[in-house]
Amino acid sequence: MAKTHISFNLNGRPVDVLAEPRELLIHVLREQLAHTGPHIGCETSHCGACTVDLNGRSVKSCTVLAVQAQGGNVLTVEGLATNGTLHPLQEEFMQQHGLQCGFCTPGMLVRAYRFLQENPNPSEEEIRTGMSGNICRCTGYQNIVKAVQHAAKRLQAAGGK
Ligand code: FES
Ligand code: FES
Missing domain, CATH: 1.10.150.120 ([2Fe-2S]-binding domain)
Structure with missing residues (x-):
């Protein structure tokens, strides 16, 4: 399947990835962007291990397509600390x-x-x-x-x- 560019802000920094329209946000975060804080547990929207913040809402990134983050803001656990100071x-x-x-x-x-x-x-x-x-x-x-x-x-x- 053809890949498409997806651009969004990840923990305040712009990122751009190439992903298939069917790819899930959790996979793009972990495999392409090396943000392995969000974990993969159930992959069926039940456990919450994959929770990230997308445009000011909590989402389970195992059931969100990466393309849904296009132009948006994603916060993962890696973005909670500020300049080395824990939240x-x-x-x-x-x-x-x-x-x-x-x-x-x-x-x-x-x-x-x-x-x-x-x-x-x-x-x-x-x-x-x-x-x-x-x-x-x-x-x-x-x-x-x-x-x-x-x-x-x-x-x-x-x-x-
Ligand atoms: S991995 Fe369990 S809700 Fe996403
Ligand atoms: S699942 Fe082990 S600390 Fe929550």
Whole structure:
């Protein structure tokens, strides 16, 4: 099948790739752009390991065509830190032990990032609902929720950054 140029911003930098119209965003990110933070788990839109941000919305990149990113903005876990400083969510996932094997973590972090933009001061129940598209096999979720709560407080204190 003929390949087409796809251009978009990836973590704030312009990228241009050649991909077939049927290629999935997760494959282009991992195989062509060496962004292996988004993981491939179920490949059926259930687990959330592949979650990235596309134009300000959380998407499961295993079920998004790469061409859908044309002209858009994609954020992966690799884009959360700023100049080598971890995002408060990343720090709180470490401090609150919000991960064990870490397989779900890149998707959790990117989803939590968007969720806190949508709801900067969430209740525990809202966090659980907002993160319900991301599955973790290890932690039992308690510490993930705690990490999001702590990060929310820090982000609010810092003016939502
Ligand atoms: S790999 Fe995309 S939702 Fe599981
Ligand atoms: S930390 Fe292992 S799947 Fe979540």
